[in-house]
Amino acid sequence: MTTTIAQVGVRGFGRIHMERIDRLAGMGRIELVATADPGGPLEDRDVAWYPSLTELLERHSPDIVSLATPIGTHSALATEAMRAGADVFLEKPPFASLAEFWQVLRAIKETGKQVQIGFQSLGSDGVARLRQLVADGTLGDIVGINARGAWLRQRAYYARAPWAGRRTLDGKRIADGVVTNPLAHSLATALVVAGVTDIDDIASVTTEMYHVHDIEADDTSFVRIDLVDGPPVCAALTLVAPDQGTAMVTVVGTRGTATYEYTDDVLHLQVDGVTTHETFARTDLLENFVDHLEGGAEALVPLQDTIGFMCVLEATQDRPAPLPIPDRYVTWRGEGLEGYPILKDVEYWMDQALAQQNGFAAAGAPWGDPDAVAVWRPRTALAHLEIDGRVVAEYADGSDIIPTSSPRPYLHPIRTLAGVMITDSHPADHDWHCGLAFTMQDVDGVNFWGGRTYVRDRGYTWLGDQGAITHTDWLERTDHSLTETLTWAGPIVEPLEHPIAPVELTETRHLAWHRAGEDAWVLDADLALESPTGAPVTLGGPGTNGRDVGYGGWQLRLRPSEDVRIWGPGFSGVEAIFGRTAPWLAWSGSFAGAPVTIVMAHLDAEAAASDRWFVRHGDFDGLGTALAWSEVVPVPVRRRYRLIVADGTLDDAAIAALVPEPS
Missing domain, CATH: 3.40.50.720 (NAD(P)-binding Rossmann-like Domain)
Structure with a gap:
């Protein structure tokens, strides 16, 4: 058919x-x-x-x-x-x-x-060739991946539609601009070559943005993406060049360079002074999509793989507007709608900015302005948990979580002492799963978990009932602990079916962390919820609303791992663990090839006897405690937990030495 x-x-x-x-x-x-x-x-x-x-x-x-x-x-x-x-x-x-x-x-x-x-450049076989050159050592050690695009645009380009050249229109974000639209392929290609497939691959995005045309958006920009592991990805892009040049991505190594002209699928390879040229075929992405849907061929550019580019786009918009470049640096050619500006020496300064990997202002461009520079990060950190000078966890404020996913502070990334990352955040399957967090799906009708709410006899339903947990104040901070107050309040979105009574709780949260031997570290959490007015409030979740399982509480979303073993004292396996009570639960596996053991434990005897364990492995990996498995829990409530993160594989004896008897 x-x-x-x-x-x-x-x-x-x-x-x-x-x-x-x-x-x-x-x-x-x-x-x-x-x-x-x-x-x-x-x-x-x-x-x-x-x-x-x-x-x-x-x-x-x-x-x-x-x-x-x-x-x-x-x-x-x-x-x-x-x-x-x-x-x-x-x-x-x-x-x-x-x-x-x-x-x-x-x-x-x-x-x-x-x-x-439709990033058509990613349908080219040349992209795979560039990735091979990065991986196989042909170019030596890779010191940078640069995108360069020098094009020109007439006034007519921005007169063609009301949204052209706009950052916003009628109060809604448009996000047009040289980085995000006409030369978007350059950065999309460079990010794929760099192997960016996850938001956690990106440490920060620095943008330096200007405009010469009479527009709101940028037409001349420098972008630097600093990766968690790898050389920086930089881009110098303009639409006010004297001519329509060739856009390219260049991989710079200690032995040579590989310059890929992505509009023509041509690669210029220079290694140890020898230059060769290669031309590649390109697959039409619509045809590839049809092949994928009909016969299972791999989709070349599925949406989830464009997260790196979307981080760059967000960085260009979540910042002050681009600065205008003074007229004294600009000449015009042509008249009326056919007229176009030329920024003096723009290509020279593009090359200088890329060579120095620090932008136009830092390179000395006369029109460069430090005020045009802004830095964006995937998360806003409240604190960094350090042990012996190493950051083992970042405590994010949750402002990166969209309203319908219930913003809340969370710990991510969490790492072992050897630097192995164990947590996941914003995965494609559940974008509201973020590292390690304390949250509930039903607090007197307000959802602080995120996503749809389980409704009796209806299943998971969008109700517009999401709330937010926000950091309010620091009570104490030391090198190895923090104490804060947080506010649980909602709903923060428009209810979809019926009015939802406002809910507010106050939480006092204490986190303390320390090293535990050569290969492990420990995080202790003391979490206390109360109603600031004294009004009765209950905590619930899917299990209290008619589902046969409950969750909500101290929840940990893990990155995928292999050779997984999940166990507790006297039992083993997901089926044996799911829904039972126990003082502790352990997970061991290979994370990116490194053996790791994770232990979650109760420090309260009463909670260890009442709160059941929730665990998932396969479709996604995660574990946590459920405060309200099948019955609501009244506020005030207090829970104390321990998390152990260890390099290597711990046995029961080693775990027992690290987990105190609940009291």
Whole structure:
């Protein structure tokens, strides 16, 4: 049966989508069943047309919806298409914000549909070749990966649509700009070459942004992405060059360079003074997506793999607006809409900025301004837990969690003393799973867990009931402990079905950490919740609302590991552990090839006898305690826990030496 497709957006870059559809239709691979565009139908097309995707979906059920629409519409349209049963082929950039990225990943999980992003450069075999050169040592030690793009744009480019050159429009983020749109492929390609596949690969993103055109967004920018493990990825990009140059990604090593012209699929390799040239084939990403959906071929650019680019996009938007470059550095060619500016010596300063890996202002560009520089990080840290000068955990404030995922402070990344990371954060399967956190799904009708709420006789349901846990004040801080107050308050989003009474709790949280021998460290947590008004409040969760399992409490989301063993005192295996009480629970496995043991333990005898263990292994890995497995728990409530993180494999005797008897 032929795969059916609908094209939304048929003008501008939508015409390129139509050309690709025509090619595949001519091969008998797909059938174009309808188009949607508020600007009207294409005159040369005998195909059903609708003003909107909503109206199209009322009449058609395409297998694929292809979207080439303004950036700010991507999230809503992609979600609408998936909820109607279609997979989505989406023009780059994916979305206007990292929050929208998480929301659409959630829709993918809920609908079982898929999204491929149209970063066409990533369909080239040249990208795999660059990654091989990085890995096999041909270039020596890699010291940097640089993206360079020097293009020009006439005034007409920014006059073509109301959103062009805008950071926002009608109060909504648009995120247009040289980094995020016309030269987005350069950074997307560089990040793939660098092996960035996870938000935890990125330590920080530094942006330096300017504009010459009379626009709100940037047309000349420098970006530096510092990785947790690896050389920096830098980009110098402009749309005010004297000519339309070739965009490229260059891998710089101690023995040579590999420069990849991604618009032409040409690689220039220079090693030990010898230069060679290679040309590569390119796979059309729409064709690859059809192959993937029909026959299981690997999708080349699934949405989840674009997290690195989305972090860069967020860094360009979550900062002050780009600075204007003074007119004295600019000359103009042409008149009217055909006119375009040229920034004096811009390509020289691009090369200097890339060579120094520190940007235009640091390189000495006369129009460079330190005020144009901003630094973005994936998380905002409240504290860093250090042992012997090594950071073993970061305590984040939770501001990176979107409202419907219930923001809250959490510990991530958590590492062993040898530096092995054990926690996961914002995984594609549950974006509200963030490291180690204390949280509940039902606090008098407010969801502090995130995501959908379990409702009796209905299952998991969106209620608009999410709350937030926020750091309020420090009571004490030392080198090895912290004590703080936090506020639990909600709902923070608009209720979807019925009014939800406001809830507020106060938490006093004490964390203390210390080394435990050569290979382990210990985190003790003392968590006390109370109602500031004294009004009765209860804690619950899925189990108290009709599900056969409960969770919510001290919860740890783990990174995937191999050779896993899960056990407790006198029992072993997920089935034996799930839903039972015990003083401690242990998890051992190989994390990125390194053996690690993790132990969670109760320090309170009463909680050890009442709170059941929740554990998952397979679809995702995690463990934790459940305060309210099947019965609600009244506030005030206090719990004390211990977490042990050890390099190597601990046996029961070693664990017993590290876990005190609950009291």
